[in-house]
Amino acid sequence: MNKKATRTFLLGMLAALCLGAAFTGSASASPVWKFEGKELTGTETIVGAAIDSSLTIPGLTTKCEDFLYKLTISNSAGTGKGELTELPLFNCTTSSPVCTVKSIAAEKLPWPAHLTTVSASPYIVMESVKVGILYAGAECAFGGVLVNVTGSAGGLINNTTETATFNASTLSATKTKLIAFGESIEWLGVFPTEAFEWNREKALSVS
Amino acid sequence: MRKKLNVTGAVCTAMLAVVLGTLGFASSALAHTGEYAKFDFCPSTKAEVQKCLYSVTTGGEVVLGNKKVPIVNAVTLQGGVAAPAESGAEEDISKFFEATNGITLSKTPQPLPGGLLGIVPPESSPPLVKALSKFFFENGLTGVNSTLELAKPASEIRVSQAHIGRKEGVALKMPVKVHLENPFLGKSCYLGSSTSPITFNLTSGETAPPAPNTKIEGSSGKIEFLEEGRILRLNENVLVDNAWSAPSPSGCGGILSFLVNPVISSMLGSTTAGHNTAILKNTISIATAVAVNNH
Numbered sequence: 001m002n003k004k005a006t007r008t009f010l011l012g013m014l015a016a017l018c019l020g021a022a023f024t025g026s027a028s029a030s031p032v033w034k035f036e037g038k039e040l041t042g043t044e045t046i047v048g049a050a051i052d053s054s055l056t057i058p059g060l061t062t063k064c065e066d067f068l069y070k071l072t073i074s075n076s077a078g079t080g081k082g083e084l085t086e087l088p089l090f091n092c093t094t095s096s097p098v099c100t101v102k103s104i105a106a107e108k109l110p111w112p113a114h115l116t117t118v119s120a121s122p123y124i125v126m127e128s129v130k131v132g133i134l135y136a137g138a139e140c141a142f143g144g145v146l147v148n149v150t151g152s153a154g155g156l157i158n159n160t161t162e163t164a165t166f167n168a169s170t171l172s173a174t175k176t177k178l179i180a181f182g183e184s185i186e187w188l189g190v191f192p193t194e195a196f197e198w199n200r201e202k203a204l205s206v207s
Numbered sequence: 208m209r210k211k212l213n214v215t216g217a218v219c220t221a222m223l224a225v226v227l228g229t230l231g232f233a234s235s236a237l238a239h240t241g242e243y244a245k246f247d248f249c250p251s252t253k254a255e256v257q258k259c260l261y262s263v264t265t266g267g268e269v270v271l272g273n274k275k276v277p278i279v280n281a282v283t284l285q286g287g288v289a290a291p292a293e294s295g296a297e298e299d300i301s302k303f304f305e306a307t308n309g310i311t312l313s314k315t316p317q318p319l320p321g322g323l324l325g326i327v328p329p330e331s332s333p334p335l336v337k338a339l340s341k342f343f344f345e346n347g348l349t350g351v352n353s354t355l356e357l358a359k360p361a362s363e364i365r366v367s368q369a370h371i372g373r374k375e376g377v378a379l380k381m382p383v384k385v386h387l388e389n390p391f392l393g394k395s396c397y398l399g400s401s402t403s404p405i406t407f408n409l410t411s412g413e414t415a416p417p418a419p420n421t422k423i424e425g426s427s428g429k430i431e432f433l434e435e436g437r438i439l440r441l442n443e444n445v446l447v448d449n450a451w452s453a454p455s456p457s458g459c460g461g462i463l464s465f466l467v468n469p470v471i472s473s474m475l476g477s478t479t480a481g482h483n484t485a486i487l488k489n490t491i492s493i494a495t496a497v498a499v500n501n502h
């Protein structure tokens with residue numbers, strides 16, 4: 001092998017090594033679920049109730065006092081995944097004095113979820129979201145109409161407070177949106193992340 | 208004395224007539240204020256009416272064969288809406304009730320570009336050419352107005368607030384006829400009739416028309432609540448249908464209709480399904496009958 005050929009071969013090897021390292025670096029950047037700093041193996045169930053949650057169609061905000069959820073989480077192929085299996089919603093009211101919430105329910109469960117990183121911050125993205133809201137009220141313009149909220153929603157995970165926060169900026173950061181009547185709507189929600197099975201009372205983090 | 212009594216009687220009768228007339232007017236047109244004024248002609252006191260609808264179409268177009276009529280003058284659709292059916296073929300769909308002033312769909316003429324001769328200068332033409340073309344071909348004699356009119360009673364209209372929101376199914380079903388107006392065409396030149404109407408099955412979602420038309424998409428619009436949730440307004444709502452068919456023109460040219468009808472027909476080209484389009488750009492306001500009656 002002459003000198004030129006050897007140099008070309010070595011440069012090629014170096015380029016391949018650099019590419020490999022870069023690939024490994026981005027793969028390890030995918031966030032995973034961890035308990036006490038250790039990567040979760042198998043599955044775990046997270047349950048909780050929203051600390052605060054509201055959904056706003058321009059001019060009409062709907063709040064639920066009891067906004068519970070049950071999420072099954074696991075790590076798969078180096079990425080944190082999840083499945084929202086239950087989302088019971090109770091004691092819901094609206095900002096309108098004439099509109100009440102006759103019924104509200106999550107539809108087509110389970111909804112898949114996955115973890116992602118945006119600007120070095122961990123996010124959970126809920127997909128295939130579908131919530132049906134039936135408003136009522138003799139003077140409510142939305143009375144008797146089933147409003148479907150559909151789309152996907154990304155929430156910022158805070159490892160210190162062990163919460164996931166959904167708002168306009170987290171939805172924008174994750175390029176997700178919720179739609180009702182063909183338009184993007186606003187969702188505010190802060191959810192605690194607490195394990196309920198094997199890792200109960202262990203600190204949950206995402207990185 | 209008898210004469211004086213007669214005069215007094217006549218005055219009393221006239222006053223009574225005025226009072227009764229006023230009462231009659233009041234019963235058919237309840238004067239509401241503010242945002243509710245647009246629902247003045249909603250039959251909100253009718254037991255079956257659950258909601259009032261007031262929709263203004265301010266843009267869009269109706270394409271009939273190879274003639275396109277842009278909507279440049281606002282068209283109003285108003286009336287009452289029943290509670291939606293809970294099951295069956297008309298699930299989520301509501302029956303419609305005529306406006307109390309009888310003007311459920313306003314008869315608003317739209318000028319047909321190019322008029323009777325159908326000559327339309329290209330978009331790139333100089334303004335002078337466009338102005339001359341308009342002067343010669345869209346004047347009182349050769350200019351043609353196209354007016355959408357209801358072909359059947361308002362009770363044949365169907366509305367679905369749910370379908371508008373979900374962007375699926377028929378949001379507004381309306382039997383119409385197109386009135387072509389011009390001194391040469393006479394007063395009875397129509398496409399569609401009460402026995403053979405053009406049926407718009409308008410959707411805020413996607414259409415599935417036969418060829419040569421291709422699918423087009425409407426829009427639910429931007430939702431807005433007014434009066435603390437009592438009035439729902441859909442701004443920039445777009446309802447579309449490009450799968451409807453239109454019958455041949457009839458009654459054009461008066462006694463010469465046997466000659467004129469085929470001419471109009473050939474000017475329009477094929478008006479079978481797949482050759483026509485309706486795109487209605489609307490602002491839709493909805494309130495419950497109770498809310499309207501209380502304001």
